[in-house]
Amino acid sequence: xRMHADEIDTDPELVRRLLAAQFPQWADLAIERVDSAGxxxxxxxxGPSLAVRLPRLPRAxxxxxxxxxxxxxxxxxxxxxxxxxVGRGVPGEGFPLPWTVCRWLPGVNPVTGSxxxxxxxxxxxxxxxxxxxxxxxxxxxxxPLGSPGRDSATRxxxxxxxxxxxxxxxxxxxxRAIRLPSTRGVFWSHGDLSPGNVLVRDGRLAAVIDFGGVxxxxxxxxxxxxxxxxxxxxxxxxxAALDVDDDTWERGQAWAMSIAxxxxxxxxxxNPALVALSRxxxxxxxx
Numbered sequence: 001x002r003m004h005a006d007e008i009d010t011d012p013e014l015v016r017r018l019l020a021a022q023f024p025q026w027a028d029l030a031i032e033r034v035d036s037a038g039x040x041x042x043x044x045x046x047g048p049s050l051a052v053r054l055p056r057l058p059r060a061x062x063x064x065x066x067x068x069x070x071x072x073x074x075x076x077x078x079x080x081x082x083x084x085x086v087g088r089g090v091p092g093e094g095f096p097l098p099w100t101v102c103r104w105l106p107g108v109n110p111v112t113g114s115x116x117x118x119x120x121x122x123x124x125x126x127x128x129x130x131x132x133x134x135x136x137x138x139x140x141x142x143x144p145l146g147s148p149g150r151d152s153a154t155r156x157x158x159x160x161x162x163x164x165x166x167x168x169x170x171x172x173x174x175x176r177a178i179r180l181p182s183t184r185g186v187f188w189s190h191g192d193l194s195p196g197n198v199l200v201r202d203g204r205l206a207a208v209i210d211f212g213g214v215x216x217x218x219x220x221x222x223x224x225x226x227x228x229x230x231x232x233x234x235x236x237x238x239x240a241a242l243d244v245d246d247d248t249w250e251r252g253q254a255w256a257m258s259i260a261x262x263x264x265x266x267x268x269x270x271n272p273a274l275v276a277l278s279r280x281x282x283x284x285x286x287x
Contacts (some may be wrong), residue, residue: 003039003270004057004098008096010042015052017093023101026050026087032206037196037273038213045104050086059101064098066137075189077131079123081105081207107199107206110229118234119227120205121193122241127223129187133216141191144218145254146178157261165282168202170257173285177254180247182218189219195229195277223252224259227284228277257285 012031020027029047036043040060044052055061068085071149079274087101110117143150154174158167190197191213199207223244226235239249260281267274 001270003267006058007056008054008058010044010054010056010095012044014093014095015044015046017056018089018095018099019046019052021092023087024087026101034163037271037277038210039267039271039274041210043051046101049104051083051102051104052089053102054095055099058097060212061097064100066214067100067211070137070214072257074128074131074211078127079245080120080205082211083209105199105209107201109195110198110200110203113196113230113234114203115234115237116203117200117205118230118238119241121198121225121230124205124208125189125219125242127191128189128222129219131188133186133188136186136188136216137214139189139191139215139217139219139221140213140220141221141255142186142189142219144178144182144250145174145180145258148259151178153222153262154258156192157258157265160228160265161261164279166286169286170261170282173257174254176279177251180251182246182251183220186216187219188214188216189222190214191221193225193228196273198225198229220248220251221255223249224281226257227253227256228260228281231285256281260285 012033016027026046032045034043034045040056040063041053042056046052055064059104067083068088071082071085075084075185083105084103085100086103089099089101091097145151158170159165190211192210197208197210198205199209226238230238260278264278265275
């Protein structure tokens with residue numbers, strides 16, 4: 001089912017045509033669409049060790065360039081595996097956007113997290129923040145909560161959810177959070193730390209994927225993983241490992257709420273997994 005009005009249709013046959021034209025050495029490998037709640041890219045497994053990522057919509061084109069440019073720079077400085085681009089595809093065969101062939105990373109998306117996973121995620125975030133931010137691209141979510149675009153989108157989403165949540169409480173939490181002081185300085189952040197972008201093996205963090213939004217700015221948005229993945233019992237360990245003060249923690253909670261608020265009405269009829277995750281986050285934050 002299409003999730004966006006301007007979504008570009010893809011299928012295994014298109015992937016094979018693109019490979020035959022641009023990467024014939026891989027064109028005979030098995031191609032299998034990966035079932036995912038991802039909203040910006042369609043993913044296809046290519047043989048046993050590769051994957052193809054095709055942007056679903058025009059605005060995701062920048063994600064391809066961002067990953068191709070910055071993942072090689074970041075990979076050696078992070079404690080877990082991240083996608084390794086091995087092929088840069090260009091528009092062709094009726095597909096209008098650039099695309100990527102990358103290494104397949106083994107692991108599964110976690111349903112919930114343990115204290116051990118919480119500490120692994122904190123290690124990943126700390127390592128990302130230590131990387132020199134000079135020359136890094138701006139992170140789209142690395143902005144103050146009260147910035148015009150984020151504030152208006154969050155308020156509009158709240159106005160659409162009177163039948164779903166306690167909108168008065170959501171609005172009160174939001175208005176309090178946007179008055180809090182912002183982080184000083186800029187740091188690298190992933191920008192979309194959600195269960196679908198985390199891979200685990202034996203309960204421990206094995207890889208983080210989907211760096212289409214990676215960049216520098218206020219890194220508070222990476223705290224959202226405390227509410228979209230970690231149970232309440234593991235959040236305190238995650239917070240302590242990152243040494244997060246009260247204001248920053250509250251802004252991280254507001255980021256988690258804002259993302260869930262905006263996703264719920266937009267994907268209500270097209271992405272049941274993401275809607276279920278959004279409802280879970282809102283229940284955790286508003287409880």
